Every structure is written in C-alpha cells, then in structure tokens.
Amino acid sequence: MPYITLKENLPGITGLLDYRQDTALPIRQLTQILLRGESTLSEGERELIATVVSNGNACRFCTAAHTAAADLYLEDAAIARQVKNNIATASVSDKMKALLTIAAAVQKSGREVTPAMVQTAKNEGATDKELHDTVLIAALFSLYNRYVDGLATVTPEEPAFYHRLANILQQKGYMPSEDRYATL
Template sequence: MPHIHLPEHLPGITGLLEYRLDTALPIRELTQLLLRGDSSLSEGERELIATLISTRNKTAFCTAAHTSAAEMLLGDGTLVEQVKQNYETAPVSEKMKALLHIAALVQKSGKAVTPDAVERAKNAGATDREIHDTVLIAALFCLYNKYVDGLATALPADESYYSLLGKRITEKGYMRPPGGYPPPS
C-alpha cells in the first residue's frame, strides 16, 4: 500500500508523476531527452541501461516496465534477460558491456566509477557523450527507483500491464499524454 494517497488506477511511477505534475514535468522531459532523444546509442541500448539499474536496485515496477520496453525495442527478450543476469557475458558489443559496467558502478555509488572503467569504455569506442549519458541515465533511474520504492507505490494487479506500458513508452515516449490518464470506465 502506498505511503501517500495516489490514483489507484496508476501503479508505480505513473501515479507519482500524476500526483505532482509540477515536479513530474522536468523529470519527464529529462527522461524523454535521455531515452528517446538524439543519441548514438539506440533507444534499446538506453532502455537496457534503465533495466539494468532497476534490476540491481530490485525495483519491481521499473524493472518490469523497462524490461518490456527494452525487449520491444531490441526484439530480443533473451538478450535483455542475459544482460540482467550478467552483462559481461551477454551477447552485446564490448562498448555496450563497458557502458553497462559504468552504469553498474554508478548504481553502487557515483564515486565507484573509476578512470579504468572510463578508459575501458573509450578503448571500446564509447564517446564522451555516450559515457556522460550512461552515467546520467543510471543516476536518473536510481532516483526513479528510490522514488517508487520510497513511497511504496502499488504494483499492477495484472502483469499484462507491463506489456501495455512498454508499448506506450516505446511508441509515445515519456511525456504525459494530453488529458493525463483517466480512470477506466
């Protein structure tokens, strides 16, 4: 049960973002820019970073939502599960392994990111912007995970909700739709 009154039909982060539209707007804008904006990393690769962080933080709602989105964008649920289990042995590029390693270090502590980790990413072909954006995506999802868990948001009653949510965020992005999310009739 959530620690504060939230719209019952909006589990997870969606209910929190509806609760405070003023604080939600900049968070949504940053998420849209980082995960759907111009980048040399694919949308699927950026969703993998979000998925890895949420998995490591054990945030059930965010893990399921971003797993769904990553699977849809990459067209490969097995790959997403392999990354969640062990990104170092998953069949992704060396650059992506190095970036996921940086993200995993950020999840522990920003100070855990070492010059060696950054050098590994650069040697694998990562640009300064890709390293920057990886750190920022990882930090942002640590914020989201703590936000969702810190207010004990509800999980959806039906697991199929995650497929619908994954479809919504892959097709429409992270911005609030006009009119919000009315309760089901």
C-alpha cells in the same frame, strides 16, 4: 499500499507523476531527452541501462517496465534478461558491456566508477557523450527507483501490464498527454 494517496489505476511511477505534475514535467523532459532524444545509443540500449540500474536497486516496478521496453525496442526478450543476470556474458556489444558496467557501478555509487572502466568503454568506442549519458541515465534511474519504492507504490504482477506500458512508452515517449494512460 502506497504511503500517500495515489490514483489506484496508476501504479508505480505513473501515479507519482500524476500526483505532482509540476515536478513531473522536468522529470519527464529529462527522461525524454535521455531515453528518446538524439543519441548514438539506440532506444533499446538506453532502456537496457535503465533496466540494469533498476534491477540492481531491486525496484520491481521499474525493472519490469524498462525490461519490457528494452524487449520491445530490441525485439529480443533474451537480451535484457542476460544483462540483468551477467553483463559480461550478455549478447550485447563490448561497448555496451562497458557502458552497462559503468551504469551498474553508478547504481551503487558514483564513486564506484573507475578510470579503468572509463578507459575500457573508450577503448571499445564509447564517446564522451555516451559516457555522460550512461552515467546520467544511471543516476536518474537510481532516483526513480528510490522515488517509486520510497513511497511504496503499487507494483502490478501481471506481465501484460508492463507490455502495455512499454507500448505506450514506445508510441508516446515520456512526455505527458491527456490520454497517456487510457490503455493501462
């Protein structure tokens, strides 16, 4: 049961964003830029970063939501499962392995990122912007994970919920709209 009163039909971060729409707007704007804005990383790759971080933080809601979004964008449910289990053996490029390794380090602490990790990513073709955005996405999702779990939001168990949410995120992005959660 959530520690604060939230709308029952809006679990996880959806209820929190609805609760404080004034703080939700800059959160949504930053998320939209990082996960759906112009980037040399695909939307699916950026969703994988969110998945790895959320999984490392054991945030069930965010892990399920961003796994479903990554699955939808990548059109392969095995990839998110693989990166959650073992980045090094996952079916992603060596550049993504290096970036996901950095994201996993940031999930623990920004100080866990080493010069060797950064050099490996650069050697695999990662740009400064990709490195920047990986670290920022990882830091942002660590915040989200703590926000969701720190207020004990509801976490649906049924996978169909997360598939519906992933479709909303793909179709509408992260910005608010009047009918945003009508199909949840």
